[in-house]
Amino acid sequence: MQFLRRPTAPRSSFVRRFAASLVALSISALALVAVLGVIAPTPARAEGQIRVAEQFGVVYLLLNVARDQQLIEKEGRKQGLDIKVDWLKLSGGSAVNDALLSGSVDIAGAGVGPLMTIWDRTHGHQNVKGVASLGNLPYYLVSNNPRVKTIADFTGKDRIALPAVGVSVQSRVLQFASAKLWGDKSFDRLDRLSQAMPHPDAAAAIIAGGTEITGHFGNPPFQEQELAGNPNAHIVLNSYDVLGGPSSATVLYATEKFRTDNPKTYRAFIDALADASRFVAANPDAAADIYIRVNHAKIDRGLLLKIIRNPDVQFKIAPQNTLPLAQFMYRVGAIRNEPHSWKDYFFDDPALAGGS
Numbered sequence: 001m002q003f004l005r006r007p008t009a010p011r012s013s014f015v016r017r018f019a020a021s022l023v024a025l026s027i028s029a030l031a032l033v034a035v036l037g038v039i040a041p042t043p044a045r046a047e048g049q050i051r052v053a054e055q056f057g058v059v060y061l062l063l064n065v066a067r068d069q070q071l072i073e074k075e076g077r078k079q080g081l082d083i084k085v086d087w088l089k090l091s092g093g094s095a096v097n098d099a100l101l102s103g104s105v106d107i108a109g110a111g112v113g114p115l116m117t118i119w120d121r122t123h124g125h126q127n128v129k130g131v132a133s134l135g136n137l138p139y140y141l142v143s144n145n146p147r148v149k150t151i152a153d154f155t156g157k158d159r160i161a162l163p164a165v166g167v168s169v170q171s172r173v174l175q176f177a178s179a180k181l182w183g184d185k186s187f188d189r190l191d192r193l194s195q196a197m198p199h200p201d202a203a204a205a206i207i208a209g210g211t212e213i214t215g216h217f218g219n220p221p222f223q224e225q226e227l228a229g230n231p232n233a234h235i236v237l238n239s240y241d242v243l244g245g246p247s248s249a250t251v252l253y254a255t256e257k258f259r260t261d262n263p264k265t266y267r268a269f270i271d272a273l274a275d276a277s278r279f280v281a282a283n284p285d286a287a288a289d290i291y292i293r294v295n296h297a298k299i300d301r302g303l304l305l306k307i308i309r310n311p312d313v314q315f316k317i318a319p320q321n322t323l324p325l326a327q328f329m330y331r332v333g334a335i336r337n338e339p340h341s342w343k344d345y346f347f348d349d350p351a352l353a354g355g356s
Contacts, residue, residue, distance in 0.1 A: 047081055047261075047262045047263075047264050047265045048076070048081045048082055048083050048084060048265060049083065049084045049086075049106075049265070050072065050083060050084075050085055050086070050106050050107060050262075050265050050269060051085075051086040051087075051088065051104070051105045051106045051107070052085065052086070052087055052088065052105065052106070052107045052109065053088045053089075053090050053096050053099050053100070053104075053105040053107065053108050053109055054087065054088070054089055054090075054109045055089065055090060055091060055092075055096070055109060055110065055163070055199075055250075056089070056091065056198060056199045056200060056219075056222075056295075057199060057218075057219040057220055057221065057222065057250075058137070058219070058220040058221050058291060058304070058307055058308070059134055059135065059137050059219050059220065059249065059250045060109060060134060060250070061134075061135075061276075061280060061287060061290075061291055061308070061315060062134050062135065062273055062276040062277060062280065062315055062317070063087075063109065063134070063276075064290055064291050064294040064295065065276040065279050065280060065287060065290050066272045066273065066275070066276045067085070067087060067294060068290045068293065068294050069275075069276070069279065069290075071272035071275045071276055071279075072085050072268055072269055072272040073085065074272070074275075075267075075268035075269075075271040075272045075275065076264070076265065076268040078268070078271075079264040079265075079267060079268050080264070081264055081265065081268065083265055083268060088104075088105055091163060091198040091199075092110075092163040092164035092167070092168060092196060092198075093110040093111055093113060093114025093117070093163060093164045093167045093168045093169070094114070094164045094167050095164075096108045096109065096110040096114060097110070097114055097117065097118045097167075100118065100128065100253075100254070100255065101118070101122070101126070101128075106254060106255075106258045106262075107131060107252055107253075107254050107258075107269065108252065108253050108254065109134065109250065109251075109252050110168070110169070110250065110251070110253075111163075111168050111169020111170065111172070111249055111250050111251070112169050112172070112247075112248065112249060112250075112251055112322050112325055112326070113167060113168055113169040113170075113171060113172035113173075113325070113329070114164070114167055114168065114169070115128075115130055115251050115253050115345065116172075116325070116326050116329050116334075116335055116339075116345065117167055117334070117335065118253070119253075119335075119337075119345040120335035120336055120337050122255070123337045126255045126256065126257065127255065127256035128253055128254065128255050128256070129253060129254070129256065129345055129346055129347045130251050130252070130253045130319060130345055130346035130347065131251070131252040131253055131254050131259075131266075131269070131270070131346075131347060131349075132251065132252050132270060132273050132317040132318075132319075132349075132351065132352065133248035133250075133251050133252075133316065133317055133318060133319040133320065133322075133352075133355075134248070134250045134251060134252065134315075134317075135248065135250075135277075135313065135314055135315040135316055135317075136246040136247060136248055136249075136312075136313065136314045136316070136320055136321075137219065137220055137249060137250070137312075137313050138238050138239055138240045138246075138312050138313075139169070139170060139173065139217065139218065139219050139223070139238075139239040139249050140217075140218065140223040140227075140235045140236075140237070140238055140239075141160070141170075141174065141215060141216070141217040141235070141236045141237035141238075142206060142215065142216050142217075142218065142223050142226045142227060142233050142234065142235060142236065143158075143206075143214055143215040143216075143233070143234060143236045144206050144207075144209050144214055144215075144226075144230050144232045144233045145158060145214040145215070145232070146232055146234075148214065148215065148236055149236070150236060150237075151174070151177055151178065151181065151190060151236060151237055152181060153236075154190060154193055154214075154215065156193070157212070157214075158193055158212075158214045158215060159193055159194075159195045159212045159213050159214060159215070160174070160190065160193050160194045160195065160213075160214075160215035160216070160217060161194075161195050161196075161197040161201075161202035161205065161206075161213050161215065161216045161217070161218075162174070162194055162195075162196065162197070162202075162216070162217040162218075163196065163197075163198070163199065164196050165191055165194045165195070165196050166188070166191055166194075169249050169250065169325075170217035170218070170219075170239075171191070171194060171217070172325060172328075172329060172334075173217070173237075173239045173242050173243065173249075173325065174190055174194070174217055174237070175187045175188055175190075175191070175328075175332070175334075176242050176243070176324075176325060176328050177237055177242045178190055179328065179332065180242070184331060184332050187328075187332045193215075195213070197213070197216075199216075199218050199219065199222045200222065202216040202218060202222070203216065203218065203222035203223075203225055203226050206226040206229075206230060206233055207225065207226055207229035207230045207233070208230075209230060209232065215236065217237070219249070219250070220307045220313075221297075221299055221303065221304055221307055223235075224303055224306070224307055225299065225303070228300075228303060240312065243321055243324055243325060244321065244324060245321055246312065246314065246320060246321060247320055247321035247322060247324075247325075248319040248320050248321065248322055251319060251322075252273075254266075254347075256347075259347060270317075270349060270351050271351075273317045273351075274317060274351055276315075277315050277316055277317055280308065280315045281315065284305060284308045284309055285305065287308060288301055288304045288305050288308055289301075291304060292304070317351060317352065318351070318352045318353065318354050318355040319342055319346060319352065319355040319356065320355065320356050321356055322342050322355075322356065323339065323341065323342050323356060326339045326342075326345065327339060342355050342356055343355075
């Protein structure tokens with residue numbers, strides 16, 4: 001009787017299977033290493049580099065002084081760092097916010113309106129918050145149309161230039177003023193007359209006249225140049241009147257990650273701003289010269305000094321009176337997250353003590 005035996009694979013087949021097993025094991029091991037590499041925390045970018053986005057106007061004077069006097073670099077050396085600072089000039093809160101979210105810049109300079117927009121958009125994610133104020137400066141809506149005495153006098157024939165429609169702080173203040181005049185449901189009534197335009201171009205249009213741009217919601221020094229350069233130019237709206245007093249219109253902000261990953265660089269930047277604030281207060285003439293030099297500005301120096309010395313202007317880094325605009329934006333649905341305090345949308349920092 002013959003017993004049936006299970007056929008065995010030829011030796012060559014066995015070798016092939018054994019080799020295949022080794023390859024599979026190797027692949028699995030490599031895959032495990034790759035997975036562990038992904039899971040393992042990657043080191044943060046080395047400190048010592050900061051990229052700052054600014055825009056146009058005297059409101060950025062603290063940054064101009066910090067740049068000219070190399071205050072960030074000086075404060076960095078106190079932290080044991082050689083900080084490399086890159087400066088980028090943009091126009092409009094939308095462009096600035098896009099640059100920050102894309103990782104092209106680390107510190108963004110724009111109005112409170114763009115800050116609220118990006119704070120709301122990144123809430124619970126990148127967590128963008130305010131870093132500091134660039135000071136309290138009144139912003140004027142100037143018109144060269146003699147018939148326009150208040151915002152109610154603008155018609156379909158007028159166009160109001162501002163940095164970014166529906167995003168910039170000028171646009172938000174105009175909406176706030178419209179809501180006070182016509183009610184919250186009509187807060188965006190003048191958006192249809194608004195046109196995005198860099199401040200220098202808008203100022204040139206107001207001074208020259210003869211174009212569809214009959215209004216410009218700007219900032220210093222462009223608004224003062226318009227008032228001095230065209231006899232028909234006059235103030236239609238003052239941001240301080242809308243917001244209930246002196247307020248920080250333009251601020252700096254950053255992602256939570258940059259602040260967390262670069263504590264010494266961040267500290268050096270804040271300290272440099274404080275240094276710049278003290279410099280401007282003690283040396284207004286030198287600050288004026290720095291503004292002209294850094295910006296290659298074609299501006300009357302006497303007019304510039306008048307702006308810097310204006311008692312309504314305070315170059316300080318603690319934000320002031322920002323909450324009314326923030327709460328208005330929530331009330332009309334411009335942002336989804338309700339701010340209860342200015343500390344909701346600014347990083348907690350001793351340098352900002354006394355903010356509002």
